[in-house]
Amino acid sequence: MASEPLHVIEPSESAVEWRPDELETPPLTLGQLAWRRFRRHRMAIFGGVVLILIVLYAFGGMLVFSEADANFVETGARLQPPSRAHPFGTDTIGRDILVRTIYGGQISIIIGLTAMLVEVFIGVTIGALAGYFGGKLDSILMRLTEAVLVIPQIFLLLVMAKYFAQDIPNIKFLGRTFSGSVLVIIFVIGATTWPYLARIVRAQFLSVKENDFILAARATGTPTHEIIFRHILPNSIAPIIVSATLSVAAAITLEAYISFLGLGVRPPTATWGNMLEGAYNYVESAWWLWFFPGLLIALTVLSINFLGDGLRDALDPHSRAV
């Protein structure tokens, strides 16, 4: 119903009479303030730079080496220490570790990011519904959340990984063929890590929805879904961003963990995690097997955590640091 002829109401003499209350310089926007605080956080900047380098390494390396190189088995060159031909050495069946860390890195990073997205999707949905509607729905969803929380996560991960990994076909994506187990791992990590986020989001919603501006928005006739997604969610975004950032690191670690135990991503698809699996028996005799993937995992996780810390300080409206 578009009611076309709306009156144009002339401003009254008194209405235009106003006192200048603007500041001399325009105030900083929330984003500018956050960036200013973030910039002061040296470790976060360091983390960000390292992370960019690692992403360039994993995805830029594609241009130099093909995936066939990563899976090329050169039986004559097994367990070779780092050399000119193989800068990071070769593994137990003669594959080049440098190329495998490049392609494995892609998978690890993709797993980290997508598992985070799954977690954010489930966690935000459940937390938002519980926090906004409260009452019975809240009780049910929070009991569910607690039920997932009380089961030791590693145990749940291993059981789910084993259960779902029966026979999943390979998938094609981005011109590459992945072992179907990648999807399983993403789903399993997402499905076991969301409870923490759900609790954070619920707590945020409980406090934000009590604000006057939510009542005012409802008095404007704003429908419920817009109240939830356009009014409350943006006010709760800071802790969600921080938590999501740290989740990427957690997901990469978890993937390494399950793959190390042999229940994760199936070969020949490489990940930093399953490269460690084979290294177990060569801890002393062939250090390069675990050193390079291990170093990359450690650097990535560390950088993401620094980044998360910086974001936490930068986005926290109560933070005094300016």
Next chain:
Amino acid sequence: MESDLLLDVKDLRTCFHIAEGTVHAVNGVSFSLRNGETLGLVGESGCGKSVTMLSLLRLIAIPPGEIVSGEAIFEGRDLLRMSDAEIEHIRGNKIGMVFQDPMTSLNPVLTIGHQLCEPLRIHLGMDAQRARRRAVQLLEMVGIPDAEHRLSDYPHQFSGGMRQRVMIAMALAAEPSLLIADEPTTALDVTIQAQIVELVQHLRAQMNMAVIWITHDLGVVAEIAERILVMYAGFIVEEAMVDDLYEDSRHPYTRALLAALPRVDRRRDQRLRSIPGAPPNLLAAPKGCPFAARCELAFDRCQVEMPPLRTVATAHQSACWIDLATGKKW
């Protein structure tokens, strides 16, 4: 006359169920409002003014709140019995509301433009471009200079008075037939108060809408309202045209309130008068006249029976067992 009626509220009762018991916030409020009329609703803090208005728009959280009974016929339909979708269509469209504290009533993470366009999009189905053009007009209408640019500003870039103007623009965006102003000037300083009062009066006349102005400031309401309802402990205790109320109040509570007003012509060494005692505890079910405990004129009947609102003069109703004009007990 009948068709002129915009809102007719009958026997509205709202209570809140909390751990300590039941709070009887609104205890059978009835009033009506004509098209284009300005009604003042006065009473001290916690007497149920805001809850009455929030109940009409069904903005009370249920639970713990409960609208126990009553009806509110607005443009021929009962607000209290329509579906959630229908009441959403009334809010911000037919009935606009302005709240007390402009500092907290705007969403800090959304631009003024976004918030101002919301009712235009939702109720008038405008696309982004038309909504924006209209938003500029609305901001100009409430006296915000450089409106075009200010649309992309955030609430923290506005002062309190400016924010209240934005709130008014939002409430009026869909050209409602009723504006509920819930103490819109309380959080502002006196000069800005006067500007806001003037602005609302000006817009009311231009848009021909009815206004319900809630306040605890008898001075402000005298300027703007034609008719005044006085509330106490969830009851309407007196209803009168504005001049009658100030010159010939017929309820002891209203008289006490008026006597407590600071006056310029009073001698400086005189202390401000106040009403002894405190409002009754709303946790107890109402029994007798709620003002009896603080009333100088109270007699035994006041303790046991709530006096009904009765007509004491033309367009003047009072709920008291004593006719203050004659001193006669009913």
